[in-house]
Amino acid sequence: MTPLAIAAYTATSAMGRGLRAHLDTLRSERTALRANDFSRVPLACWIGRVAGVEDAPLPPAHSAWECRNNRLAWLGLQQDDFLAHVLAARARYGAQRIALLLGTSTASIGATEEAYRTLDADGGFADAMLRPAIHAPHSLSAFVAAALELEGPCLTISTACSSSAKVFASAERMLRLGLVDAAVVGGVDTLCDSVLFGFNALELVAPAPCRPFDAARDGISIGEAAGFALLERIDAAPEAPRLLGCGEASDAHHMSTPHPAGLGAELALRAALTQAALQPEQVDYINLHGTATSKNDAVEAALVGRVFPAGTRASSSKGYTGHTLGAAGILEAAIALLAIEHELIPGNLGGSTPDPACGPQFAWHNEQRRVEVALSNSFGFGGNNACLAFARAGFTA
C-alpha cells in the first residue's frame, strides 16, 4: 500500500494524560496499575484506572452524552493538541471529507449497568438514564462525531480486543478509494462491571499486577484508555511517522481461546508485512498483545520465535497499563510510535522470571535504540486478529 502519515496522535491511560506522561512512565519502568477500587464491591485484583475521570464532566453542550466512556474520550481528545489538529484538518478538507472510525468493546455499557442499578418503581430506566444514544455500541463514535462536528463516514468497530487496531485498516481503504482525505481513528474503553466481573467469571484475572510472558503469569489486569490518531496522505505531513501496512485474519477456532498454533495471529502478521512490503528482519520493535494469560502469551512467544531474527526486539506494555481491551490497539499503536519517535524499546514489565518459551527477541528492560519500523499486535475474542506496521518518516523498504 501507499504509506499514510500519522499527522497527529495521542493516548491517555493509567500512565497519564498525553504522550509525555506515557514516555516518562515507560522510562521509569514502573507500573501504573493500582489495587482495584472500582465497583461497589471491588474484586481482589489490580486495575489500570485513569485518574480524575470522575472530576472531568463533559461540557454542558454535550451533557446528553454524559457517561464515563465519553468523558474519557473527551479527556483524551484534549491532549497533545489533538483537537486542534482535527479542527485544522476539518478546515482544510471539509467536514464531509474526514472519516471517524473508532474501536471499542465496552462503549458506554457502564451507563447501561448504572441504569439497571437504578431502575424506577415500574421497572423502567430512570429519567436521568433515559438517553438511548448512550445505551448502544455506537455511543462513543456518535459522541465524538457530534463533538468534533465531523460529517464523513462514521463507524464503530467492535471486535473485542482488536477493535481499535482494525480502524487503521478501514481508514486506509477509505483514503485509498478517495472516499475521504483524512481519517480520525482511535478507540476508548472504560472500566465497568461487565469486564471486571466477566473476565473474573472466565478465571482470567490475576490477583496481583499482571506479568506478561512471565513463567508464573496468572492472568490479566484490566485497564482503561483513550487514544486517537489523525491519518492523512504523506504530502500533507511529510515529517510525520507513517502507517505502512495492516493485516487482519480470523482464527476460526474458539470464542474465547486463541488458536493453539497462532494461525490467525500469524496470518494477520504476515498480511501486515506483505502490505507494508517488509521482511521480518526489517522490523526493529514489536509491541506484543501480551495479555499475561497463559495461552495468549504462549502462542505469541512461539510466533515471535518462528518469524523474527534475534535482533528484532519485542515486549508487551500491559504491565504498565493493564489490558485496555477495545482501546488496546490504539494505545499500543501510540507506544509503538513513541518507540520510533524517541528511540526507546520499552522493557517487558512484569516478566521477572521469563517464560522459557520466549526467545532472544524479548526486551526485558528498556533499551535505547533507533527504531525505523515497529509493529503492534492486537488479538480479540472470537479469534479476531490484527497487526499494524509503522515506520519513521522517510523510511523506505
Add this chain to the structure above:
Amino acid sequence: MSALRVYVEGIGVWSPQLADFAALGRVLAGATPNQPTGRPGATVLPANERRRAPQSVLLAVEVAQQAVAMSGREAATLQCVFASADGDQATTDYMCMTLAQTPTELSPTRFHNSVHNAPVGYWTIAVGCHAASTAVAAQRASFGAGLLEAASQVLGEQQPVLLVCSDTAGAGPLREVTGCQQAFGCALVLAPDRGAAAMARLELQLTPACPDTPLDEPLATWRANNASGPALALLALLTRSAGRCQVAAAAKLGLQIDMESVG
C-alpha cells in the same frame, strides 16, 4: 469521488414474517409469504451450539448462510462485515440485571457471548473462515455504514465480502430504550466483478444526510421496528429490475444506491 460499483451475488433475509428473500418478493407482489416457524434455522452451526447460541448468533448465521448459498461461493473464503446497532439485547439485559443483583454469579459463557463480534466469531468458526472479519455498529445507520465498509473492502481488497446486518428484539428494560420490537436480519454477498452469479449491480454514492426512501406497509413498520430495518429499502429495490434508494450512512451522511438487475 466516483461511485463505488459492486455486484450482488446472494441475498439472505429473516424476520418473524419472512423466511427468506423470496418471501419478501411475495409480500411486495401482494401474495402471502412463507413465514418461518420458530427460531432462525442457522443449520451451519453444529447442533449443540445451535441449541445454546444467543438469538443474535442464530439470526446473523441464518441470513449469512442463505446469502452464501445463493452466491455459490465457498463460505470459508469470504471476508466478513457483520453490522448490528445493538448486538444481542437479551444478553445485554441478562448481563446488566445480573451485575446489578449478583455480579459474582455472572455466567462466563454469556460474558464471552456478549462481545459485539460474537455472531461473526461463531460464523467464522462454523465455516472455517480465516479471512478478515469485522463487527461494526452505527445505530440506525448500521446498514448504510456497514454497506459502505463492505463495499470499501470489496474494492480495496478486490475480494468478495459477506455483509450481514441484523438486530434482535429488545429485552427487559432495555427494550423501551432501543425500540427494537422484533428481530430482523439480512445479508448480501458482494463482489468486485460481474461473475456468473451476479444478480444486480449497485452504484453507491455518498451524499449529505437525506431522508430514508419511503416504503409502503408492511415494510415501513418493519423498518421502524428494528435498527437494521433501513436495509429494507435496498432489499425491496432488489426485487425489481432497476431503481434508486437512499439510506443513512451516518448521522450527517447519506448513501445513494442505484441498482440495476444483471441476472
